[in-house]
Amino acid sequence: MTEQANLRQAQRRHLLQLLAVMAGAGLASPAFALSLSDLTNADASQGIKAALTQGAQVAVAQLGTSGGFFNNPQLRIPLPGYMGEAAKMMRRFGQGRYVDEVEQGINRAAELAVPMGKDVLLDAVQRMTLDDAKRVLSGGDHSVTSFFMDKTRQPLAQRFLPVVTQATGQVGVVQQYNQLVAKASSFGVSSDVLDLNQYVTGKTLDGLYAVIAEQERAIRQNPLGSASAAVRKVFGSLR
Secondary structure, three states, X not given: OOHHHHHXXXXXXXXXXXXXXXXXXXXXXXXXXXXXXXXXXXXXXHHHHHHHHHHHHHHHHHHOOOXXXXXXXXXXXXXXXXXXXXXXHHHXXXXXXXXXXXXXXXXXXXXXXXXXXXXXXXXXXXXXXXXXXXXXXXXXXXXXXXXXXXXHHHHHHHHHHHHHHHHHHHOOHHHHHHHHHHHHHHOOOOOOOXXXXXXXXXXXXXXXXXXXXXXXXXXXXXXXXXXXXXXXXXXXXXX
16 A cells, blocks of 8 residues: 555544544534434433433532522622611621621521422422423523422422521521611611511522522533533533
């Protein structure tokens, strides 16, 4: 075999290897790519369940730890209503420590509540029907998060409220908040004394679904980066 023939054979081998790599990464021609119509019902259901499970586990792990809410500027639970503005004024008058105590207390209560919801989230995944999976698959960019909100917000609120109530009671957060309202009124700021535990529970749920939404965006933007083959297969077909 001549040197030129050897070169051509080597080039052909290199091209085949390159195509194989591209196919595995989803970068080759359409002949190598799956479309949505290629997915079976089992594929769709498995991929959606895997994505839901991934989102739930990451959200609980991220938020259900010390600082999960308080150390995240986007998710930190603020003082409710007019008390947020009152807090700024109180800091200027040297009353910042009272504000800090209440803010830390309500965020810590949320962090303690989140792990109690993991089984509710995962149970919703296991109960998902084929029709649910199809709706999620065809429901747009926020359908995973919407599924969780529809299926779990009410049971999670029932699960979280007693945990939040116990956590705020142990460190006297409600009493501290009421005292803070009284102090704020002395600076000319009036605010209704609301049910702080209900407020914290609602904000805890908002934060949980916000993190699930972040996970959904990440999966949709880069499905090949998921550790789950089922997620890569199903969400890769949507691109």
